[in-house]
Amino acid sequence: xxxxxxxxxxxxxxxxxxxxxxxxxxxxxxxxxxxxxxxxxxxxxxxxxxxxxxxxxxxxxxxxxxxxxxxxxxxxxxxxxxxxxxxxxxxxxxxxxxxxxxxxxxxxxxxxxxxxxxxxxxxxxxxxxxxxxxxxxxxxxxxxxxxxxxxxxxxxxxxxxxxxxxxxxxxxxxxxxxxxxxxxxxxxxxxxxxxxxxxxxxxxxxxxxxxxxxxxxxxx
Numbered sequence: 155x156x157x158x159x160x161x162x163x164x165x166x167x168x169x170x171x172x173x174x175x176x177x178x179x180x181x182x183x184x185x186x187x188x189x190x191x192x193x194x195x196x197x198x199x200x201x202x203x204x205x206x207x208x209x210x211x212x213x214x215x216x217x218x219x220x221x222x223x224x225x226x227x228x229x230x231x232x233x234x235x236x237x238x239x240x241x242x243x244x245x246x247x248x249x250x251x252x253x254x255x256x257x258x259x260x261x262x263x264x265x266x267x268x269x270x271x272x273x274x275x276x277x278x279x280x281x282x283x284x285x286x287x288x289x290x291x292x293x294x295x296x297x298x299x300x301x302x303x304x305x306x307x308x309x310x311x312x313x314x315x316x317x318x319x320x321x322x323x324x325x326x327x328x329x330x331x332x333x334x335x336x337x338x339x340x341x342x343x344x345x346x347x348x349x350x351x352x353x354x355x356x357x358x359x360x361x362x363x364x365x366x367x368x369x370x371x372x373x374x
Contacts (some may be wrong), residue, residue: 158191159196164368166361170220172367176215176351177345180206192221199326207231211315212345213330216243216352217370226360233357234312240356243307243317244294244372246349247326248336251303253293260270261320267311273333274315276323287313289320302329317350349374 164171174180174189182188194200205221207230221227233239238360253259264284266277277284288310295304307317315334321327322334330340330348340347351372359366 157296159245160192163370164366168223169221171217171219173370174210174215176213176217176347179212180209208234210352213348214350217355219370237310241309241355244351244353245307246306246329247303247321248329249301249326250298251293251305253324255354258290258292261291263287263320265319267314274319276319285313287311287316287320289317290318327354
């Protein structure tokens with residue numbers, strides 16, 4: 155990870171939201187740099203409580219909540235578990251996604267984690283161990299010359315690699331996401347990235363209960 159500070163986009167007395175950089179894991183084993191270790195240094199929280207109520211994949215950037223107390227962690231985790239948060243992503247995918255009048259469409263799939271691999275796949279209904287994945291999708295722009303489409307994605311569930319595998323299963327993998335069939339990777343000096351960004355997150359303030367919105371504008 156580079157040495158620049160992680161941007162804080164929202165905060166209260168017991169939690170904050172950051173703009174997670176791509177190319178770095180949210181958490182990692184001891185001795186490996188991560189968002190967690192950099193935040194501990196940046197916030198001078200050595201030996202103090204700091205945890206993540208949710209995660210973003212290493213290659214993904216955007217809004218990530220950080221809890222600074224056990225109570226905040228419990229309340230925020232509960233919001234994700236009961237779908238009281240609203241997550242808004244932007245993605246650029248390979249291929250042209252067609253929708254009627256740029257209206258929202260809903261993708262519903264059954265996902266199953268592949269044994270022994272950090273990967274999931276779409277499987278038929280009633281497959282043992284599969285979990286439902288639901289995402290609302292809107293086409294933001296189409297780039298015929300590049301054979302790409304810009305999408306707004308709002309996942310209503312939180313399955314592993316949900317957006318990545320749902321895009322790929324429709325023949326339109328996220329640009330750079332070779333794990334799920336993209337034609338090429340995107341390598342940078344701070345690590346691999348894919349064109350998927352968590353642009354906005356709506357949640358309830360764990361101190362006041364007030365509805366809040368944290369925003370990290372999409373960089374691509």
